[in-house]
Amino acid sequence: MVIRNKKNDILAYLEDTSNIKGSASSLYIPRNPEELKEIIKEASDKKIALTLQGARTGTTGGCVPLEGSAISTEGLNRIIDINHKAKEAKLEPGVTLKDLESELNKFGLSFKAQPTESLAFTGGAVSTCASGTRGFRYGSIRNYIKELNIILANGSLIRIKRGEISARKRKFSFSLDDKSFHFNLPAYNMPSVKTQAGYFIKDDMDLIDLFIGSEGTLGAVTELTISVQNVSSEIFDMVVFFKKEADALSFVDRIHEMKQNHKLTPSSLEFFDANALDFLKTNYSHILPSHYAVYFEQEAENNDKDKLIDLWSKIIESCGASPDKVWFADTKPERKKIYEFRHKLPQLINEFLRAKQQTKLSTDIAVPSGNFRAMYSFYKETAKDTGINYVNFGHIGENHLHFNFLPANDIEHKKANLAILRFAEKAVSLGGTVSAEHGIGKIKKHLLEIMYNKRHIEEMAMLKRYFDPLCILGIDNIFEKELLKKI
Numbered sequence: 001m002v003i004r005n006k007k008n009d010i011l012a013y014l015e016d017t018s019n020i021k022g023s024a025s026s027l028y029i030p031r032n033p034e035e036l037k038e039i040i041k042e043a044s045d046k047k048i049a050l051t052l053q054g055a056r057t058g059t060t061g062g063c064v065p066l067e068g069s070a071i072s073t074e075g076l077n078r079i080i081d082i083n084h085k086a087k088e089a090k091l092e093p094g095v096t097l098k099d100l101e102s103e104l105n106k107f108g109l110s111f112k113a114q115p116t117e118s119l120a121f122t123g124g125a126v127s128t129c130a131s132g133t134r135g136f137r138y139g140s141i142r143n144y145i146k147e148l149n150i151i152l153a154n155g156s157l158i159r160i161k162r163g164e165i166s167a168r169k170r171k172f173s174f175s176l177d178d179k180s181f182h183f184n185l186p187a188y189n190m191p192s193v194k195t196q197a198g199y200f201i202k203d204d205m206d207l208i209d210l211f212i213g214s215e216g217t218l219g220a221v222t223e224l225t226i227s228v229q230n231v232s233s234e235i236f237d238m239v240v241f242f243k244k245e246a247d248a249l250s251f252v253d254r255i256h257e258m259k260q261n262h263k264l265t266p267s268s269l270e271f272f273d274a275n276a277l278d279f280l281k282t283n284y285s286h287i288l289p290s291h292y293a294v295y296f297e298q299e300a301e302n303n304d305k306d307k308l309i310d311l312w313s314k315i316i317e318s319c320g321a322s323p324d325k326v327w328f329a330d331t332k333p334e335r336k337k338i339y340e341f342r343h344k345l346p347q348l349i350n351e352f353l354r355a356k357q358q359t360k361l362s363t364d365i366a367v368p369s370g371n372f373r374a375m376y377s378f379y380k381e382t383a384k385d386t387g388i389n390y391v392n393f394g395h396i397g398e399n400h401l402h403f404n405f406l407p408a409n410d411i412e413h414k415k416a417n418l419a420i421l422r423f424a425e426k427a428v429s430l431g432g433t434v435s436a437e438h439g440i441g442k443i444k445k446h447l448l449e450i451m452y453n454k455r456h457i458e459e460m461a462m463l464k465r466y467f468d469p470l471c472i473l474g475i476d477n478i479f480e481k482e483l484l485k486k487i
Contacts, residue, residue, distance in 0.1 A: 001039075002029035002075070013070050016056040017350050018360040018443055022064035024051070031075040033092075033149070033157075033222035039071060040220060040473075041155030049475045052216040054124025055096065057117045059360055060441025062128065062215050062477050073123050076222065079103050088146065090225045093123020110231045112267065113138040115437075116343060123221050128439040129196050129213030133268040133342060134297065136259075136397030140194060140437065142212050147225035150211055150218075153468035157222070165207040172207065183466045185210075186459035188452050193366040194398055195433035197440060197451055198460050198478055215439050216474035218467045232299040235267075236309065237338045239327035240316050241291045245274070247320035248292035249373070252396050254315060255296070256369065264311070268297040269397030276345055276391040279406075283344055288325065294396070295342055305330075345393055349404050358407050359443065361416045363423050366400035367432030378426050379403050386419050388412050400436045424450045440478045448478065461487045 004010050004027040014022040030036040043050050049068025056063050063070075077094035084107045091100065097111070098118040104110055115125050116132035124130070126148070131140035147161045158177050165174050170185040185201050200209045211218055242248040252271065258264040272280075272293040281287050300308050313323045329335045353360060367375045379401070383390045386405075394402040403423065405416035424434045424447045434447040448457065461483050465471065471484045 001035045016058045018059050018061045020061045020359050022066050024065040024070045026069045028071045029075045037151050040151050044154050047470055049472050052220050054121035055119050057120045059438050061443045062441035087228050089228050093221045095122050108231050109228045111228050113144050127216050131437045136269045137267045144227045149223035151220045153473050160208045162208045167205050169203050188456040191433050194436050196437050197433050197435040215477045217464050217477050234300040234305045236330040237297045237335050239293055239295045240321050241288045241293050242321050245292050251319040266296045266298045270295040271396035273392040276393040279391050358413050362402055362404040364435045364438045365427040366436035367430045371430035372399040382419050386415050388416050442476050
């Protein structure tokens with residue numbers, strides 16, 4: 001086990017990509033589950049707050065400690081087993097998505113639901129129930145988690161296997177690893193869209209789903225088993241440029257319709273508004289001026305590649321874009337360039353905000369399909385009123401865009417923060433969520449209060465206290481520390 005107590009040795013562990021700054025008296029880096037269990041048991045005995053960390057690629061401050069000690073899972077980085085026949089992988093939480101994919105590929109396998117950030121740890125992805133660019137077809141990581149080993153706040157270990165323990169309506173009563181559990185679930189109903197705002201709760205739910213997306217507040221994952229898929233025989237990507245915003249949005253509508261009718265099944269469907277493309281021009285000078293773009297990834301099986309390319313070309317042309325000006329990639333080097341293009345925008349945003357000494361101001365909103373246009377228009381109208389620069393991009397296939405303000409100073413930051421509140425209120429009024437994939441963490445707790453009423457959040461806090469009665473894990477994530485004291 002590695003223990004660091006000097007401030008200079010732990011500075012890098014006191015922030016994530018949201019740019020908020022934290023504080024901790026010490027950092028622990030366990031090398032195996034037994035050491036992690038020892039750390040948590042000792043913290044429980046001494047009532048020391050613990051904040052679990054992955055690769056610190058999150059955007060909501062969830063892994064940033066504000067007190068007590070931090071635990072980095074970077075030492076828990078073993079891929080324990082890959083079962084090609086069962087299409088399963090068993091691993092520790094400190095394995096990066098990039099390393100997992102590389103190892104899976106050796107067996108002709110792939111984790112197609114992996115989040116966009118390849119340097120993220122799998123444990124962090126479980127903690128936030130992350131999804132990524134392929135969410136349009138494959139959904140979030142939740143759908144692929146089959147088993148979790150979890151150390152609870154008192155230092156005890158439980159093993160949860162999907163399908164073995166379910167609630168009766170909103171009540172759990174069961175024994176697991178010689179421990180008895182009896183508790184009620186909160187009464188709120190989640191929206192119909194993909195959501196990662198607070199705990200996953202629904203009638204008759206599987207126990208494992210309570211811990212997925214719990215943002216390090218209920219326990220520490222020491223081992224996970226996920227289902228994986230065969231590598232596709234062929235994949236191609238395109239970035240399609242449109243002169244008119246209306247044409248880009250109509251193209252997206254057309255793809256939604258074709259997917260619903262089982263005529264096309266792209267893995268990804270992503271959007272870049274004109275501001276986003278302008279922001280990228282520093283690194284990509286060949287981007288067409290005053291344009292909008294839609295990126296997609298398409299898997300091809302059974303020698304269907306040429307047929308699919310022809311189909312896409314016809315759709316592109318019918319929606320007002322020129323097939324001659326499309327970026328096309330079907331080799332690994334070319335596809336890597338397009339992947340880097342998609343990923344470059346969040347990096348540039350973070351660099352801009354860091355240079356301006358501003359914390360991240362972005363939305364993680366998703367709304368039902370029928371209300372997407374209303375939300376999109378509200379983004380534009382509200383942003384125009386603020387006069388602050390912004391970019392809007394992301395998972396349009398799931399009606400889930402990442403609207404990012406680019407405040408140049410504290411005055412603009414304050415104004416943008418008020419606009420974010422308006423966005424959240426609008427999304428909830430349209431049946432959406434304030435967080436579709438990044439979680440609540442420390443910087444979006446006020447948005448959760450827009451989505452759920454006071455009583456529902458208190459019920460959430462009571463559930464946290466059931467598993468963590470001393471309130472030492474992930475304090476200030478999801479809800480305020482003061483609320484836990486009152487419950």
